[in-house]
Amino acid sequence: MDLAWYAVLGLFFASYLVLAGYDYGVGLLLARGVGPAGRREALTALGPFFLGNEVWLVAAVGILFGAFPLLEGELLAGCYPAVVGALVGVILVTVGVQLRSRPDDERIRARWDRVVVIGSALAALGWGALLAALLQGVPLQADGHVAGVTHLATPFAAAAGLAMVTLVAVHGATFLTVRLSAEAAAVVGRTARRLVPVALTAVALATVVGLLSARVRDAVQRPAVAVLLPVLLVAALLAARAALTRQRPGWALVATGAALALPVLLVGAALWPYVLVSTTDPDASLRVADAAASAPTLRLLGWVALPLLPALLGFQAMCWWVFRGRTDGRAPVYW
């Protein structure tokens, strides 16, 4: 039961990174100097999907609270700066994208777009650092609380945050390659291809820094998984580049999406059966089973979620289907 809920939690958080990941990628790419029309075109490509993407985060945190209350409190409070950074980023992006076109003045819109760029970078940095914090262990004490927040300040957390920024940038550029009109897509497709080596370098750097970190080596319970999944991530990025070169942006988007989902799988699988590994007191480490809510709560949530999941996925799929294809002059413009 707890494994199933742990998988559902991972599914929702990974889906959030995959879906909102291209929001943040598109957000970062607003900084690439394409002028007001180009920026608006990029936001129109996000259009109807934008609101449906960030709700995966809200649902993931809801599941975290309902099914893993102990983890929710200790993880968020114990990694306060990373969570707040990501949260501020999420807020800036959601407000910036939705409000930027309400004033008519292009200068004010450009200012809002800078807010979106900063927010996108913060969100990616924060989530990357949070995943790194899990992988490098936290100073969990015998009383069950995480001591302080300075444990976050490591080269590995910084490298993972940067890697996440490059991953969402590649993902966002690939998304635009799928969605923009053919001529604009060709330009942004070249950007996407050029960003792949940058992301590869950042991922390789994070992996090396992680392997060199004694904390990461101690915290990881399954070294084979921890080595295999970064290799898969690199393979996904190479596949994305190959697909972009062959003018198959749809497949490239699948590959960059996989690259954003893999870090979540990596953290979940490499630490199993633990979710918070203590760096100070091995006995204080928190197992997934101990972090989970008690059986009646999980049963209740199961009865609610099981019939609901098809509806949630179905309505999201409806949104993707209705608004599929490239944007053109007749695409609805609102953001």
Place this chain on the structure above:
Amino acid sequence: MDTLLLARLQFATTTSIHFLFVIVTLGLVTLLVGMQTAWVLTGNPKWERLTRYWGQLYVINYVLGIATGIVMEFQFGLNWSGLSRYVGNVFGAPLAIETLVAFFLESTFLGMWIFGWHRLGKGVHLALLWGVAITAYASAFWIMVANSWLQNPVGYEVRDGIAHLTDFGALLTNPSLGMAFGHVVSAALLVGGMLMAAVSAGHLIRRTPDFALFRTSLRIGLVTAALAITMVQGFGFAQFGPVGAVQPTKFGGDGPESQALIAEWTTRFGPGDYTPPVLASVGLGFMILIGFTLGCVWLLLPLLFRDWVIRLRFPLWLILLALPLPFIAVILGWISREVGRQPWVAYGLLPTEQAVSPVSAPLMLTSLIGFSLLLGTLAVTNWVLLARHARRGAADPALGRPPAPPSEPAHPEPALL
């Protein structure tokens, strides 16, 4: 300043801002459903224009509701980790259900509704708005289930100091829930109706074009506000019974029940000050005063006959000037409900000081200042944008604007005003 006080201030700030926006969301979406349904049924373009104009204000207002809502959800874990540690098994369930059943779908539907004009069939497009409204009410319901559990914890047993769920049905039949839910929903309708009436009054005072349009929304707003204020009063006074029974200390009650409860807490938790701050009763008093004042909206209804409300002009000014009142009242009501629960986070079960996260005071202070500035700035910006769009009128809102005709060069940017 200690961490506890800072964490409470942060929660109060975030929740107050959140409440000011979501209460408008809930009220306006109800009226929008009526307008768009009327458009689909009658085909009268007036209803389409009304839906677009008020829909645009609704969508702008929605932005801050989401932003502050996300902050609130994270704040439970960031600042109140004791809440999830000790009572998360029970309190977390309705919150998790709310995110899955309600919020997830609400936002998904709204995204499709905003971009679905001229793209989806009229029926499907209307169904999406119904979906947004139903999930918004579901959202309010589950949040009130969670909040009512903090007011009056039920359906649990404590083992090893941690509350475990025993009877989920008890959470749904909680005496703290029913009348309070009715009260909040009616308050949302009141706010939505008053907002609609006041914005329309502004246009009618300035004699802008679209007289017919704003005449209609003035009438809808006033009738809604009048019906809603009566429901607000009814559900409000109906709460005194159940609240007095389950939370005798709430409004500084000094009766035998209250004294017995405090004696029991003193034996179980040690001596302490178990009476809530006086702010709870003050908030309640002023809220009731505002509630009676707003009841005067009934006096304006006869003036709808032959448009006397517009021709006399001074009633329009009254409506416009009364707009802040319902907003002040909902904040006061919220303060009296939440402050009246102190010193407990879960009444009689978990003291507030045990729920706060073991975070250092400087970090909590930084977070408080940072989030207050961020959300405060965004809230003011949002209100300015709302006011500008309300003032601009219904000539051509961006929401639901038809796409450029195909003869134009392929360019996604429509002609701007």
